[in-house]
Amino acid sequence: MARLYSLFSSSKGNATYIGTLQSGVLIDAGVSYRRLAQAMERCGLAMSAIQGVFITHDHSDHVRGLKVLSEQLRVPIYGQGKTLRNLIDHDAVSASAILQEMNQTITLADLALTAFVTPHDTVQSCGYRVQMSDGRICAVCTDLGHVTKTVEEALTGCDLVLLEANYDEQMLRAGRYPPYVKKRILSNVGHLSNTDCAQQVRKLIESGTTRLILGHLSQENNRPALAEAAVANALSGLCRGRDYLLEVAKVETSGEMTVF
Ligand SMILES: [Zn+2]
Ligand SMILES: [Zn+2]
Numbered sequence: 001m002a003r004l005y006s007l008f009s010s011s012k013g014n015a016t017y018i019g020t021l022q023s024g025v026l027i028d029a030g031v032s033y034r035r036l037a038q039a040m041e042r043c044g045l046a047m048s049a050i051q052g053v054f055i056t057h058d059h060s061d062h063v064r065g066l067k068v069l070s071e072q073l074r075v076p077i078y079g080q081g082k083t084l085r086n087l088i089d090h091d092a093v094s095a096s097a098i099l100q101e102m103n104q105t106i107t108l109a110d111l112a113l114t115a116f117v118t119p120h121d122t123v124q125s126c127g128y129r130v131q132m133s134d135g136r137i138c139a140v141c142t143d144l145g146h147v148t149k150t151v152e153e154a155l156t157g158c159d160l161v162l163l164e165a166n167y168d169e170q171m172l173r174a175g176r177y178p179p180y181v182k183k184r185i186l187s188n189v190g191h192l193s194n195t196d197c198a199q200q201v202r203k204l205i206e207s208g209t210t211r212l213i214l215g216h217l218s219q220e221n222n223r224p225a226l227a228e229a230a231v232a233n234a235l236s237g238l239c240r241g242r243d244y245l246l247e248v249a250k251v252e253t254s255g256e257m258t259v260f
Helices: 033-042 066-072 081-089 149-155 169-174 179-186 194-206 224-234
Strands: 003-008 015-019 024-027 050-054 077-079 099-101 106-108 111-117 126-132 137-141 160-164 211-215 245-248
Touching (some): 015 033, 015 137, 024 111, 050 066, 077 081, 126 149, 194 224
Parallel strands (some): 077 099, 160 211
Antiparallel strands (some): 106 111, 126 137
């Protein structure tokens, strides 16, 4: 049974496990190895179940634990070419790590993973579309300034989507971040707001997606209730629990999973 475990999700650290209890993949390793192992254990998952690590981009909230992870687990690390080169240059992976450029669909642990480009302020960034052996599809899509045609195509047809709902625009604008940081977050290559996310959620549900997880919420500029309210607002006429299931990813898992 295919499952998605959102282990960590916020501007402070991100990691998602997709697979079965026996084998699967990790998308991002943005917390220390120790915290990652503890979260996996809370979900009943052994670290040895991880068959590969797929990196979305090189920001620290996605790769903080990668160096130790790549020393402890001898599994391949996948990412876009420039991302991998940056990780090597910044000593963010072990020198002996097995790095594989993500330029085609990778089949691993009974899953087929495809990267799609996302607009974000780093050398290269991507999300992942993951197809199970039984045909069901999920996607992890965070850290994007806006939804491009490429992103929309990658998400369409997924049964489950973990989509970024980073900030409430009012909270961000009134908040204590310096103007240049606010500008970066609000830009086309920053993060997705609750409103942007909600609009996309509506499109996804209308095209057949049944499960949504709102993720990568800013602890500074967002609240789970605000993200949920924005989505509820965009989904008038649709019934939660009947037309779709919606969760907000926790900052750190207490052991839950999403079966789809
Ligand atoms: Zn991030
Ligand atoms: Zn980022």
